[in-house]
Amino acid sequence: MKKIALAVMGVFVAGGAYAGAPDWSKVTERKVKLFYPGQAGLEWVMNKADHSAVPDIVEKKRACSKCHEGDANEIGDKIVAGKPVGSSKSVLEPKPPAGKVGWIPATFKAAHDGEKIYFRFEWVPPKNGDVKMDKKNEVKLTMMFDGGGTVEQADLNGCWGTCHNDLRSMKDGKDDKKTKYIKGASLDGGKFMDLMQFRSGKGEKPVDGYITDKRYMEGGKGLVKAEGVKEGNKWVVTFERTLAGGGKGDHAITPDKVYSFGFAIHEDYTEARYHYVSLNYQFGLDKTVEGVKYYYNVTKQ
Ligand code: HEC
Numbered sequence: 001m002k003k004i005a006l007a008v009m010g011v012f013v014a015g016g017a018y019a020g021a022p023d024w025s026k027v028t029e030r031k032v033k034l035f036y037p038g039q040a041g042l043e044w045v046m047n048k049a050d051h052s053a054v055p056d057i058v059e060k061k062r063a064c065s066k067c068h069e070g071d072a073n074e075i076g077d078k079i080v081a082g083k084p085v086g087s088s089k090s091v092l093e094p095k096p097p098a099g100k101v102g103w104i105p106a107t108f109k110a111a112h113d114g115e116k117i118y119f120r121f122e123w124v125p126p127k128n129g130d131v132k133m134d135k136k137n138e139v140k141l142t143m144m145f146d147g148g149g150t151v152e153q154a155d156l157n158g159c160w161g162t163c164h165n166d167l168r169s170m171k172d173g174k175d176d177k178k179t180k181y182i183k184g185a186s187l188d189g190g191k192f193m194d195l196m197q198f199r200s201g202k203g204e205k206p207v208d209g210y211i212t213d214k215r216y217m218e219g220g221k222g223l224v225k226a227e228g229v230k231e232g233n234k235w236v237v238t239f240e241r242t243l244a245g246g247g248k249g250d251h252a253i254t255p256d257k258v259y260s261f262g263f264a265i266h267e268d269y270t271e272a273r274y275h276y277v278s279l280n281y282q283f284g285l286d287k288t289v290e291g292v293k294y295y296y297n298v299t300k301q
Pocket of ligand 1: 040045050051052053056057062063064065066067068074075078084085086087088156157160
């Protein structure tokens with residue numbers, strides 16, 4: 001009885017946005033620091049001369065989150081201000097955007113009901129500036145995940161396997177159409193990142209795509225809804241997706257696996273690399289994983 005009442009209330013409050021979704025107040029929350037990465041692509045973070053941690057990543061299998069969950073905010077603050085970072089003292093933002101904050105605190109939640117999985121992201125937007133790169137969308141939220149160990153090193157670096165120095169807006173970018181890719185990707189072998197995106201612009205549709213040799217913004221059949229509402233001074237974005245997926249570039253989400261993921265927010269009408277990103281995280285269904293702080297147990301509601 002109580003559960004029904006709450007569900008109905010959810011629908012009422014959000015104007016239908018939560019129909020079918022879990023009672024989020026009962027779902028464990030995970031705070032995540034999203035930071036401004038500048039031009040810290042895969043080739044930079046995996047180059048020892050730039051980043052002294054490379055041997056630890058490669059040989060000891062240390063994940064980005066393991067070392068940087070605590071200081072991701074400081075990293076973002078330094079990079080966005082154009083300060084030199086890493087052991088090579090690289091400037092990873094050659095043109096520091098005026099007034100842009102270095103990081104945003106976000107809250108992540110996820111739950112499932114045996115058929116569908118639900119993700120929820122909440123954050124307070126920073127102040128908007130005058131420049132509008134993407135005129136249509138004030139906000140975009142994108143989540144990527146692998147197929148449970150199917151993308152090499154995704155368990156260590158989340159989305160970094162898709163982020164390269166030769167992409168548009170990156171340091172060696174020559175082609176302003178070049179989007180994310182994974183080296184040696186294959187759809188058949190599961191070596192791809194599944195992608196879901198919410199866009200805030202009027203009339204924009206949820207994006208259910210994937211990343212292989214480039215970023216595809218369609219093909220998936222798993223994403224049922226991608227919605228966002230501004231509740232007071234914060235954004236709340238939710239995804240509703242079937243566990244089975246079933247489309248092109250959809251990973252099936254099954255209880256036997258642990259999935260690596262990351263997410264990014266394009267705030268303030270930005271595009272390309274001018275976003276805030278999470279470090280690597282992992283999720284599984286009704287499964288505890290001891291000793292991995294960046295793991296989130298998605299429980300059945
Ligand atoms: C073993 C711990 C460790 C791991 C794992 C690690 N880093 Fe680092 N990272 C460091 C240290 C220490 C620095 C400081 C500069 C240096 O030594 O290169 C740093 C610097 C950075 C910087 C520049 C900011 C600064 O303050 O210098 C970025 C960006 C960065 N790391 C991103 C990443 C990403 C992305 C990953 C995962 C692919 C990662 N790091 C994995 C330890 C780590």
